[in-house]
Amino acid sequence: MMADFDQEDFLRERHVRFFQRCLQVLPERYAPYETSRLTIVFFALSGLDVLNALDVIDKPALIEWIYSLQVLPTDDRSNLQRCGFRGSSHMGVAYNNSKGPGSLHAYDSGHVAMTYTGLACLVILDDDLSRVNKEACLIGLKALQLEDGSFYAVPEGSENDMRFVYCAACICYMLDDWSGMDCQKAIDYIRRSTSYDGGIGQGSGLESHGGSTFCAIAALSLMGKLQDVFSEREMRRIRRWCILRQQNGFHGRPNKPVDTCYSFWVGATLELLDVFQYTNFEKNRNYILSTQDRLVGGFAKWPDSHPDPLHTYFGICGLSLMGEGDLRKVHPALNISERAFASLQRLHGVWRESST
Numbered sequence: 001m002m003a004d005f006d007q008e009d010f011l012r013e014r015h016v017r018f019f020q021r022c023l024q025v026l027p028e029r030y031a032p033y034e035t036s037r038l039t040i041v042f043f044a045l046s047g048l049d050v051l052n053a054l055d056v057i058d059k060p061a062l063i064e065w066i067y068s069l070q071v072l073p074t075d076d077r078s079n080l081q082r083c084g085f086r087g088s089s090h091m092g093v094a095y096n097n098s099k100g101p102g103s104l105h106a107y108d109s110g111h112v113a114m115t116y117t118g119l120a121c122l123v124i125l126d127d128d129l130s131r132v133n134k135e136a137c138l139i140g141l142k143a144l145q146l147e148d149g150s151f152y153a154v155p156e157g158s159e160n161d162m163r164f165v166y167c168a169a170c171i172c173y174m175l176d177d178w179s180g181m182d183c184q185k186a187i188d189y190i191r192r193s194t195s196y197d198g199g200i201g202q203g204s205g206l207e208s209h210g211g212s213t214f215c216a217i218a219a220l221s222l223m224g225k226l227q228d229v230f231s232e233r234e235m236r237r238i239r240r241w242c243i244l245r246q247q248n249g250f251h252g253r254p255n256k257p258v259d260t261c262y263s264f265w266v267g268a269t270l271e272l273l274d275v276f277q278y279t280n281f282e283k284n285r286n287y288i289l290s291t292q293d294r295l296v297g298g299f300a301k302w303p304d305s306h307p308d309p310l311h312t313y314f315g316i317c318g319l320s321l322m323g324e325g326d327l328r329k330v331h332p333a334l335n336i337s338e339r340a341f342a343s344l345q346r347l348h349g350v351w352r353e354s355s356t
């Protein structure tokens, strides 16, 4: 019995150190993720915020680094549709401090997921976003939307699916300006992606998935349209599909193994749909904690496998949704702490006041 109790301890200090290491040095196996380094920084920063441990980081240095990843308009503004944030300095573009014009490079552009995580990191760091070129970010974002309502990640074209619809909604929400996307087209895309079984896929005709269902429901919530798009019957079917994803933890699709990250993807969706309280918290918590690395900190997708920044972050968020002690509450749609969300609301208040 004592061993069982040990197993259920949440090792906060180890997770703080795990995220600190993510911000300093990563093992060689992370090299392929260099182009999306900003997302790893987001997991670590937002994770430290939820752990109420942001005091361990050098905020001004991180803010400067994030701004150095902003793709700014050139003097002749010929790259406006390529603006946003890039994931790291891998392109070798000259460092800019976001004051002067950007420099032209044929392959340099923002990436929708990096723009989303870059802005989220700045919000978490209590930056006032005054050095974000909002107009350029929104023009760059709008250029990524397809006729069917979905989004590419980059201007050259890429996969286009529900993940990037969610990123786009987060960007518009944080910048408090929806001119960066055609919301009606995005809503139509979400409706067409609803599957016969009640869940939502990455696109029309694709298998329902916990990740894409989160992206769709959270995007609608950020747009303020969650109550308008689906009928009551359709909402009941979506709730039912999500509730049935709980085994002990949650899985993303029927007949797949449970995985720590779905405690957030599906848990947050259920929270947005007002039925998370009907899930079994004890089983969910025990599963998440069974994937905790008791030696180096962090969480893995499965017990006895390697922890990584993504599963560590979403494991902690999954626990936060259930009110785990000492963790800050996570905003289920914007995927940052309620503290960071509240400071964003204050910022929007200041913007609105100064524009009237």
Ligand SMILES: [Zn+2]
Binding pocket: 259, 260, 261, 262, 301, 311
């Ligand atoms: Zn996972």
